[in-house]
Amino acid sequence: xxxxxxxxxxxTAIKLGMLxxxxxxxxxxxCKKTKTPDDTPGxxxxxxxxxxxxxxxxxxxxxxxxxxxxxxxxxLKLSFTNFKTSGSLxxxxxxxxxxxxxxxxxxxxxxxxxxxxxxxxxxxNFNVFPANVxxxxxxxxxxSYDLKTISNIATKGFPALDYLFYGLNQAEADQMQxxxxxxxxxxxxxxxxxxxxxxxxxxxxxxxxxxxxxxINSLGTDVGSSIxxxxxxxxxxxxxxxxxxxxxxxxxxxxxxxxxxxxxxxYSGQSLTYAIETLGIIENMYLGKSYSGTNGKGFDDYLDxxxxxxxxxxxxxxxxxxxxxxxxxxxxLANPLSYQIETNSQAVTTAYQELIKLLVLLKTDLPSSLGxxxxxxxxxxx
Amino acid sequence: xxxxxxxxxxxxxxxxxxxxxxxxxxxxxALMFFSTCRFxxxxxxxxxxxxxxxxxxxxxxxxxxxxxxxxxxIVFSLLLISSLGILFGAFYRISSILFFLLFTYxxxxxxxxxxxxxxxxSLVSFMLIFIPAAKSFSLDNKIFKRSxxxxxxxxxxxxxxxxxxxxxxxxxxxxINYDWxxxxxxxxxxxxxxxxxxxxxxxxxxxWVAYLxxxxxxxxxxxxxxxxxxKRTVNIAYVFVLVFHLATxxxxxxxxxPYVMITITIIFFKEDLHLKIVNYLKKLFVYKVVSGSTxxxxxxxxxxxxxFSLYFIIQxxxxxxxxxxxxxxxxxxxxxRFSWRVMLVEKAGTAFFYVEDKETKxxxxxxxKEYLTxxxxxxxxxxxxxxxxxxxxxxxxxxxxxxxxxxxxxxSFVTLNGSGSQEFIDPTVDLSAESNCFLKNKEWVRSY
Numbered sequence: 001x002x003x004x005x006x007x008x009x010x011x012t013a014i015k016l017g018m019l020x021x022x023x024x025x026x027x028x029x030x031c032k033k034t035k036t037p038d039d040t041p042g043x044x045x046x047x048x049x050x051x052x053x054x055x056x057x058x059x060x061x062x063x064x065x066x067x068x069x070x071x072x073x074x075x076l077k078l079s080f081t082n083f084k085t086s087g088s089l090x091x092x093x094x095x096x097x098x099x100x101x102x103x104x105x106x107x108x109x110x111x112x113x114x115x116x117x118x119x120x121x122x123x124x125n126f127n128v129f130p131a132n133v134x135x136x137x138x139x140x141x142x143x144s145y146d147l148k149t150i151s152n153i154a155t156k157g158f159p160a161l162d163y164l165f166y167g168l169n170q171a172e173a174d175q176m177q178x179x180x181x182x183x184x185x186x187x188x189x190x191x192x193x194x195x196x197x198x199x200x201x202x203x204x205x206x207x208x209x210x211x212x213x214x215x216i217n218s219l220g221t222d223v224g225s226s227i228x229x230x231x232x233x234x235x236x237x238x239x240x241x242x243x244x245x246x247x248x249x250x251x252x253x254x255x256x257x258x259x260x261x262x263x264x265x266x267y268s269g270q271s272l273t274y275a276i277e278t279l280g281i282i283e284n285m286y287l288g289k290s291y292s293g294t295n296g297k298g299f300d301d302y303l304d305x306x307x308x309x310x311x312x313x314x315x316x317x318x319x320x321x322x323x324x325x326x327x328x329x330x331x332x333l334a335n336p337l338s339y340q341i342e343t344n345s346q347a348v349t350t351a352y353q354e355l356i357k358l359l360v361l362l363k364t365d366l367p368s369s370l371g372x373x374x375x376x377x378x379x380x381x382x
Numbered sequence: 383x384x385x386x387x388x389x390x391x392x393x394x395x396x397x398x399x400x401x402x403x404x405x406x407x408x409x410x411x412a413l414m415f416f417s418t419c420r421f422x423x424x425x426x427x428x429x430x431x432x433x434x435x436x437x438x439x440x441x442x443x444x445x446x447x448x449x450x451x452x453x454x455x456i457v458f459s460l461l462l463i464s465s466l467g468i469l470f471g472a473f474y475r476i477s478s479i480l481f482f483l484l485f486t487y488x489x490x491x492x493x494x495x496x497x498x499x500x501x502x503x504s505l506v507s508f509m510l511i512f513i514p515a516a517k518s519f520s521l522d523n524k525i526f527k528r529s530x531x532x533x534x535x536x537x538x539x540x541x542x543x544x545x546x547x548x549x550x551x552x553x554x555x556x557x558i559n560y561d562w563x564x565x566x567x568x569x570x571x572x573x574x575x576x577x578x579x580x581x582x583x584x585x586x587x588x589x590w591v592a593y594l595x596x597x598x599x600x601x602x603x604x605x606x607x608x609x610x611x612x613k614r615t616v617n618i619a620y621v622f623v624l625v626f627h628l629a630t631x632x633x634x635x636x637x638x639x640p641y642v643m644i645t646i647t648i649i650f651f652k653e654d655l656h657l658k659i660v661n662y663l664k665k666l667f668v669y670k671v672v673s674g675s676t677x678x679x680x681x682x683x684x685x686x687x688x689x690f691s692l693y694f695i696i697q698x699x700x701x702x703x704x705x706x707x708x709x710x711x712x713x714x715x716x717x718x719r720f721s722w723r724v725m726l727v728e729k730a731g732t733a734f735f736y737v738e739d740k741e742t743k744x745x746x747x748x749x750x751k752e753y754l755t756x757x758x759x760x761x762x763x764x765x766x767x768x769x770x771x772x773x774x775x776x777x778x779x780x781x782x783x784x785x786x787x788x789x790x791x792x793x794s795f796v797t798l799n800g801s802g803s804q805e806f807i808d809p810t811v812d813l814s815a816e817s818n819c820f821l822k823n824k825e826w827v828r829s830y
Contacts, residue, residue, distance in 0.1 A: 047577035047587045219578035222635060243749060255744035306574055306587070310802040318802075360732045360795045364803045368730035371575035375757050377426065378497060378637025 048305045053288060053297040054216040054226050060290035063212070065108045065281075066204050068291065072098070072105035073200060077193050084179070084186060092176040096165050100270060103158045107277040111237040111285060114229035115215065116206035120199045124153060129244075130262050131159035133167070140188045147195050156192050158265070164189060167267035222373045231299075231372050234285055235363045241278045242355040245271065249341050250348055258345065260338035269336030276330050279355075283323045286362070299366065308369040310361075315369060319361050326354040394537040395681055400518045401656035402539050402649060404471075407515035408663075409645045410506065411469025414481065417638045418461045427458055430495050435753050436775045437492040438761075438768050441818045446490040457484050468510065471520025475511065482507040493768065494761045498549075498724050499639040505545060505697075506646070512686055513538045514679060519660055519669055530671040533678040541690055542649050545697070547607035549643075552701045552722035554603030559726075561712070562600065566592035567799035568728035569599075576633060599725075602626055610650040623647050634725065708823050712798055713830040715765050716823070731763035731796035731806060737776060741786040748776060764796050766807060766824045773813030790814040798830070 076098040083091035106126055113123050132154035139145040139155055147156050154160075164185070168175050179186050218226040243253070244264070249271075251258040263271040283289070288298020300316055308315040329351035333340045340348050367374060421427065431437075432451045439446065448454060461484050467477025486504045489495070515538075516522050517531035561567040570592040577586045585591045602622065609619035627640035648656075663669070704717030711718060712727050735748040750759045753775070762768040773790035780788045789812040796806040807813075808826040816826065 047574070047584055050578055221575040247747065252745075252747045253749060255739065255742070255746045257744075308800070311804075315802065356734065356793075360803050364730045364732045364795055364797050368728055368797050369571060369800060371572045371728070373635050375760065376424070377430075377495070377757050378639070379635050 048302050049297065050219050050227065050302075051216055053299075053302065054219070056288050056290070056296035056298070057226075057230065057285070058207075058212050058215050060292075060294065060296055061284060061288070062109075062112050063207055064291040065105075065112070066200070066207060069102070069105040069109050070200055070204060072102040073193070073197060076102045077197065080189060080193065087176075087180050089173060089176060092172070092179075096268075099158075099161055099165055100268065103162070103265060103268075103270065103274065104277055106158060107274050108281045108291075110278065111233050111281050113233055113236065115211050116203040119206075120203045122199065122203060125199055126157040126196060127159060127264070128153050128157065129159040129264050130266060131155065131163045133163055136160055136163060136188075140182075140184050143184050143187070147191065156195065160192055161189065162265050162267045165268070221371050223376050227370070228372055228374065230285065231362075231367050231370070232374060234282055234366075235359070237278060238282055238355065238359050238362060241275060241282070242352065242359060245275045245278065246337075246348065246352050246355070249338065250345065250352060251341075252352070258341050260341050263336070263338045263341070266336075266338055269338070271337035272330070272333055272335045272340070275337065276327070279323075279326060279330060282362075283327075286319065286323075299370075303366070303369060306369070308365075310365060315361070315365055319358075319366070322354070322358045322361055326351065326358050329354045394540055395535050397533040397678060397680070398536050398539065399653040399657050400514070400531050400534045401660040402651075402653055403513060403515040403534065404519050404660050405656045406542065406646070406649050407471060407474075407510070408469055409648065410510070411465050411467075413638070413642055413645055414465035414485075414503065414507075415462060415469060417642075418458060418465060420638070422455075422458055427454055429755065430757075431488070431491060434492065434755050434758060436772075438494050438758065438771045440490055440493050441767070441820055443490045446487065448491045457488060460484055461488075468507075468516075471516030471522050472525070474516030474520065474522050478507060478510040482511060492758075493719070494755075494758045496719055497637075497639070498722055499637075499642055501720055502549060502642070506542070509541055509545065512689070513542070517677075517679070519664055523671075529675045529677045531677045531679060535679065535682050537682045537686075539649065541694075542646075543611065544694065546646060546649065547611065548694075548697055549722050550603050550607040553724050554600055554605075556701075556721065556723040556726060557596070557600035557603060561799050562596050562726065565799070566596045568726070569595050571728045571800050572634070599626075610647065613652060616650050616652070620647065620650070630725075636725075639724075703820075706821075708825075709827060710830045713796075714824060714827050715767070727799055729764045729796065729798050730760075731794055731803070733759075733763040733769065733792050733794040733806075735772070735776060735790060735792045737780045737785065737788045737790055739780075739785045739788055746780075753779070763794060764806075766827050767818045769794070769807065770813050770816045770818050773816070777814040788814075801830075804828070 076095070079091065079095045079098040083095050109117070110123060110127065117123075135152070136155045139152070145152060145155070165175070168178065170178075179189070215226050218224075221227050247253055249259050249262045260266070264274055265271050286299050288296045288301065290296060300320065303316045303319075304314070310318040329347075333344070333347055333351065337348070366372075373379075428451075431448045431454045437448060449457065460480060464477040464481040464484065467473050468481060482504065485500075485507055489500050489504060514531065514534055517528070517534075519530075522528065523530060557563070566589065570589065573592050573595065574587045577583045579586065606619055606622060606626075609615040609622075612619075624644060627644045630636060631640035701721035701723075704711045704721070707714060707716035709716070712729070733750070735750065736745050737748060738745045750762075754762065754772070762772050769792055773792070776790050777788055791809055791811065792807060792813055793809045794806040795803040797803040805828050807828060811826040813826075816824070
């Protein structure tokens with residue numbers, strides 16, 4: 001029709017040739033199949049072994065952490081049974097020690113809030129703080145409660161145990177007596193522990209029976225893929241550390257009005273230990289560092305393999321250094337965090353700012369460099 | 383020049399079979415019905431229009447508000463009904479007007495959800511209002527016992543073809559930029575994510591593959607419209623359309639866009655094919671022309687000429703409006719929407735908002751999750767105009783909470799095409815006092 005016809009005809013042959021070559025490549029792309037894991041054993045000339053990363057995460061971090069948490073929870077239950085039989089102060093102290101170890105162990109699984117962990121709402125069932133003290137006490141005295149209801153979300157899990165074992169403002173011996181004299185109180189603790197065990201067992205069973213294989217075979221980077229889940233959870237956990245564990249008690253969300261009683265584990269005063277543990281597991285997930293300390297395939301290796309740059313250096317180094325800065329600023333503080341907030345808020349604020357910098361790197365640069373898609377909604381690449 | 387325009391008009395006034403329009407109408411109606419069903423079934427009516435506590439309005443359309451849940455579902459039900467109306471040619475004029483108005487209304491509620499292909503659907507449904515696509519093989523002809531129209535001026539087909547041409551061509555022009563051609567970005571970032579694919583996986587991390595895809599994509603977009611217009615190359619061009627869009631559908635999370643383009647591009651095929659399809663369908667559905675008489679629309683009105691001349695002048699100039707603004711387009715995004723810039727950037731950001739009570743000097747950090755959905759927060763963190771909207775919303779929220787004349791500042795870090803995150807906006811500026819007026823440069827956006 002237009003004069004363009006002639007122009008087009010001359011160059012058509014060349015262009016069609018070019019289109020054909022390129023479209024063959026594109027057409028090849030449609031054969032979507034996954035590779036066996038042994039295709040690429042750590043050879044830098046080959047593509048990054050994403051399945052290797054996922055296998056490392058599942059077998060060396062996630063599953064062992066759950067197993068360890070299960071042991072810690074069983075130890076806690078056992079120590080509580082022992083204490084009720086003996087009624088001795090030493091056994092009461094053992095319960096508190098085991099409670100601390102289980103709470104610490106929980107910090108290492110909190111990040112796995114996808115798949116079975118999400119289905120069982122581990123985070124919401126185990127660690128919504130601050131505990132609702134009034135409701136806990138009324139539950140105990142009435143003896144009638146349904147822990148599964150939403151209204152009881154702040155009356156169970158570790159925050160409730162933290163309150164029951166530490167938060168009664170009494171001498172240790174008197175506090176112990178309450179458990180021995182009040183059967184309802186002991187029953188409440190048992191109910192809390194049993195609920196936690198049931199939930200945890202279901203998560204572990206699913207991981208062992210079916211989910212591990214689902215997890216290690218989902219090799220994409222889209223939303224709903226294992227890498228998508230991991231990156232999302234790393235960010236969720238870091239955001240949670242920054243906001244719930246530090247920012248809110250520090251008063252940053254309340255116009256500067258500090259809220260020390262909003263600290264995690266406020267009564268036992270272990271907030272800082274748990275915060276540092278959380279940062280530790282975030283770093284381990286990023287590095288692919290196992291429960292026993294072996295450094296396997298992680299996101300750092302992925303970034304390194306792809307040679308991702310960040311300003312003058314590599315993103316790999318930028319993130320590594322920022323983890324170190326954040327750890328350092330948290331480590332200069334001491335337990336209890338609630339006391340630090342009241343007396344040394346500048347140092348807490350400094351640590352908070354390092355977490356913000358880390359969050360920007362992990363939430364913005366990391367997923368953006370790996371092409372991770374984080375929403376189900378359609379996009380058009382903009 | 384005058385001669386060319388004269389020839390063009392002559393061409394546009396030549397008659398041709400109405401079958402092309404009928405096939406287009408059926409395809410578009412079916413696509414819209416399907417894609418609206420998909421939208422509802424995915425729960426997006428809820429997550430995009432009911433769940434959010436606030437919406438990000440388009441400049442000048444701040445008066446467009448979401449309806450209560452029932453209202454939104456009624457709107458989407460009406461979209462389903464009107465798309466069927468278009469498909470079957472039932473109460474066609476009303477159906478197409480209704481579809482255009484409702485679809486555009488839904489899109490105008492929140493710019494978080496802006497997609498080029500939604501914009502495209504709005505434009506096509508607007509054009510359909512003026513196009514006699516239901517004057518043949520339609521329920522309307524049965525209901526109103528109308529004569530069957532057999533021929534229409536090429537004008538009606540051309541405007542649709544030209545719109546489609548513009549989409550490709552502008553998408554091609556947008557790809558002529560340093561990042562795309564010289565750096566192979568963002569494909570250099572996106573392709574390695576598919577390194578686990580069999581056979582081609584090994585190539586996904588190779589730089590030359592990213593360059594090949596970029597250069598191919600750019601040439602494809604620039605050339606394909608011409609190849610489609612040319613009767614000799616239209617068939618082979620369509621093969622490329624198929625391959626290209628199916629490949630993008632496999633690689634990228636772009637929903638219905640590839641299928642919309644694949645289906646709608648059939649408008650370029652010769653009329654024989656469309657005639658065959660319509661005749662086949664007429665037989666299949668035992669569609670008989672009632673009166674036996676047939677009818678030809680001989681020309682299009684002066685009014686239509688003016689409407690579509692204006693329409694295309696806007697279409698051709700709008701993508702270039704970014705020239706009015708300072709700074710790098712991908713960074714500031716001033717003039718980014720409505721210009722067929724597709725797949726051009728990998729952009730991500732994190733934004734922290736702070737509200738300061740001017741009287742007490744108390745500062746509160748906002749938890750964005752409290753007010754925004756995941757998608758809204760993600761989009762807001764990289765788009766300055768959305769930050770202004772959000773700041774204005776926060777100001778109202780905090781006034782209601784008892785703050786006295788609060789100022790809203792933001793700390794924001796953005797990475798663009800693998801640049802590494804850097805400070806995006808001036809953290810000292812009270813964003814709630816800024817404006818999104820399209821004539822105003824956003825001076826507080828840091829230079830890239």
